[in-house]
Amino acid sequence: MASAHNALRVFFILAVVCAVCTAKRTGANKEESAAAPGGAAGGSGGTFDISKLGATSDGKTDCTKAVQDAWTSACEATGSATVVIPKGDYLVGPLNFTGPCKGSNIAIQLDGNLLGSNDLDKYTASWIELSHVNNIGITGSGTLDGQGTAVYSKSKTDNVKAMPNTLVLFHVINATVAGIKLLNSKFFHINIDNSESITVKDVNITAPADVENTDGVHVGGSSKISILNSTIGTGDDCVSIGPGCNGVLVDSITCGPGQGISVGCLGRYKDEKDVSDITVRNCVLKNTTNGVRIKSYVDAESVLTASHLTFENIRMEEVANPIVIDQYFCPQKVCPGKRSNSSHVSVKDVTFRNITGTSSTPEAISLLCSETQPCSGVSLIDVNVEYAGKNNKTMAVCSNAKGTAKGSIEALACLV
Numbered sequence: 001m002a003s004a005h006n007a008l009r010v011f012f013i014l015a016v017v018c019a020v021c022t023a024k025r026t027g028a029n030k031e032e033s034a035a036a037p038g039g040a041a042g043g044s045g046g047t048f049d050i051s052k053l054g055a056t057s058d059g060k061t062d063c064t065k066a067v068q069d070a071w072t073s074a075c076e077a078t079g080s081a082t083v084v085i086p087k088g089d090y091l092v093g094p095l096n097f098t099g100p101c102k103g104s105n106i107a108i109q110l111d112g113n114l115l116g117s118n119d120l121d122k123y124t125a126s127w128i129e130l131s132h133v134n135n136i137g138i139t140g141s142g143t144l145d146g147q148g149t150a151v152y153s154k155s156k157t158d159n160v161k162a163m164p165n166t167l168v169l170f171h172v173i174n175a176t177v178a179g180i181k182l183l184n185s186k187f188f189h190i191n192i193d194n195s196e197s198i199t200v201k202d203v204n205i206t207a208p209a210d211v212e213n214t215d216g217v218h219v220g221g222s223s224k225i226s227i228l229n230s231t232i233g234t235g236d237d238c239v240s241i242g243p244g245c246n247g248v249l250v251d252s253i254t255c256g257p258g259q260g261i262s263v264g265c266l267g268r269y270k271d272e273k274d275v276s277d278i279t280v281r282n283c284v285l286k287n288t289t290n291g292v293r294i295k296s297y298v299d300a301e302s303v304l305t306a307s308h309l310t311f312e313n314i315r316m317e318e319v320a321n322p323i324v325i326d327q328y329f330c331p332q333k334v335c336p337g338k339r340s341n342s343s344h345v346s347v348k349d350v351t352f353r354n355i356t357g358t359s360s361t362p363e364a365i366s367l368l369c370s371e372t373q374p375c376s377g378v379s380l381i382d383v384n385v386e387y388a389g390k391n392n393k394t395m396a397v398c399s400n401a402k403g404t405a406k407g408s409i410e411a412l413a414c415l416v
């Protein structure tokens with residue numbers, strides 16, 4: 001299909017530029033499917049255990065069909081259905097968990113480990129994609145192991161193939177992802193796209209510190225999202241919140257290594273929607289390159305606003321750039337317009353409150369707002385981040401950031 005092909009191409013090209021900004025397209029298939037999938041006969045609820053549907057737990061035998069069949073049966077069942085992945089290692093390729101489903105709700109009980117196939121030709125944009133499904137829970141103490149370590153270096157040198165996200169929720173309403181581990185995703189670990197009422201909690205996400213695009217949880221175009229009580233350490237953003245999000249709570253996250261918690265990138269594409277009501281609180285960032293950050297493209301393609309953003313009760317431990325607003329974001333100098341030096345993304349009503357700890361560079365705060373679109377309503381309240389190194393002191397680098405400061409280290413109170 002030509003459009004899918006183009007989407008994939010776009011997806012790939014931008015992946016080189018900025019992982020977060022590629023997240024716009026994630027679904028492997030955007031077409032609405034009115035009918036539930038065919039296959040196994042529907043029944044009233046029930047449990048569909050992959051080990052009884054032909055899966056072998058040796059981590060080597062391809063179990064894609066057994067897992068896909070379990071899903072199909074669960075989705076066809078009326079009432080409430082459970083897909084069981086028992087203890088053991090199961091090698092699987094792309095899984096397409098598309099609804100709408102017939103029953104009231106589905107549980108995926110992940111006790112074992114799913115290992116992502118490294119046959120890249122099998123994938124489009126995702127490994128495990130839930131699409132058009134409501135009322136679903138993915139819980140257990142098992143692992144979604146992307147097995148990325150075998151393909152990371154390859155993807156860096158010959159950027160030929162788009163890497164798949166590990167778990168995608170696309171047009172999903174009312175889902176919980178709890179307790180599980182996600183390991184070494186080939187691309188983003190969890191990508192929540194065009195969804196609503198989603199909770200991710202008690203998860204542990206781990207990938208090498210030096211592999212980009214391995215974001216922990218990315219959210220785009222979604223509302224009523226909570227990301228709670230989790231430990232995330234990867235080579236990219238622990239949590240990134242893209243365009244079109246409103247009502248996102250990030251609470252009690254331990255982040256690091258990685259690039260911190262960010263809102264953005266904003267403005268990369270045409271027709272992006274506003275971002276509002278984002279709260280990040282009670283988090284600890286350890287040895288990350290950024291702490292909390294808002295980033296928008298210089299010469300953005302969209303006119304949009306990011307507002308009502310609150311970052312509070314956050315401890316920094318040797319974070320390179322603890323607080324950042326960057327309206328000049330332009331990774332590798334590949335920017336959408338390159339026309340002028342103005343931003344079309346306005347950033348307003350941003351509160352940084354009770355932010356403490358240490359910074360590994362002197363510039364603890366960097367608020368780079370544009371002349372044409374100054375940041376407004378920025379509050380720095382009780383912001384006390386000290387430079388961790390010797391022979392220098394904590395400082396702020398700011399331009400065009402308007403607002404008020406109180407209770408903060410004087411050198412950091414750079415607002416006008």
Ligand SMILES: *[C@@H]1O[C@H](CO)[C@@H](O)[C@H](O)[C@H]1NC(C)=O
Pocket residue numbers: 028029033036037096098124
């Ligand atoms: C996923 O399944 C749905 C319906 O079952 C189908 O329409 C769609 O083409 C499938 N997507 C992929 C990528 O296989």
Ligand SMILES: *[C@@H]1O[C@H](CO)[C@@H](O)[C@H](O)[C@H]1NC(C)=O
Pocket residue numbers: 105106134135136137174175176
């Ligand atoms: C949300 O989904 C869960 C199953 O995961 C279900 O028990 C609950 O009733 C659903 N909530 C709503 C409001 O539908």
Ligand SMILES: *[C@@H]1O[C@H](CO)[C@@H](O)[C@H](O)[C@H]1NC(C)=O
Pocket residue numbers: 202203229230
């Ligand atoms: C937080 O998550 C851990 C698992 O990582 C769990 O043991 C603990 O009970 C959770 N705490 C809360 C308050 O839910």
Ligand SMILES: *[C@@H]1O[C@H](CO)[C@@H](O)[C@H](O)[C@H]1NC(C)=O
Pocket residue numbers: 181204205206231
């Ligand atoms: C998270 O998983 C990593 C890798 O499996 C492990 O080293 C770490 O102890 C785990 N952290 C928590 C809080 O469970």
Ligand SMILES: *[C@@H]1O[C@H](CO)[C@@H](O)[C@H](O)[C@H]1NC(C)=O
Pocket residue numbers: 209257287
């Ligand atoms: C901080 O991160 C860098 C790069 O990821 C790593 O080399 C270094 O050992 C880390 N330091 C600490 C104290 O964890």
Ligand SMILES: *[C@@H]1O[C@H](CO)[C@@H](O)[C@H](O)[C@H]1NC(C)=O
Pocket residue numbers: 282283312313314315354356
């Ligand atoms: C400030 O944040 C820390 C966590 O970083 C928390 O322990 C403390 O209670 C907070 N203080 C206030 C006054 O809220």
Ligand SMILES: *[C@@H]1O[C@H](CO)[C@@H](O)[C@H](O)[C@H]1NC(C)=O
Pocket residue numbers: 328341
């Ligand atoms: C654009 O703004 C940046 C940041 O203020 C500045 O460094 C750069 O020189 C400007 N470029 C042009 C073409 O005005």
Ligand SMILES: *[C@@H]1O[C@H](CO)[C@@H](O)[C@H](O)[C@H]1NC(C)=O
Pocket residue numbers: 362363391392393
């Ligand atoms: C302190 O840090 C600033 C910013 O990184 C740098 O420009 C300056 O030279 C440093 N001062 C000393 C004495 O190292």
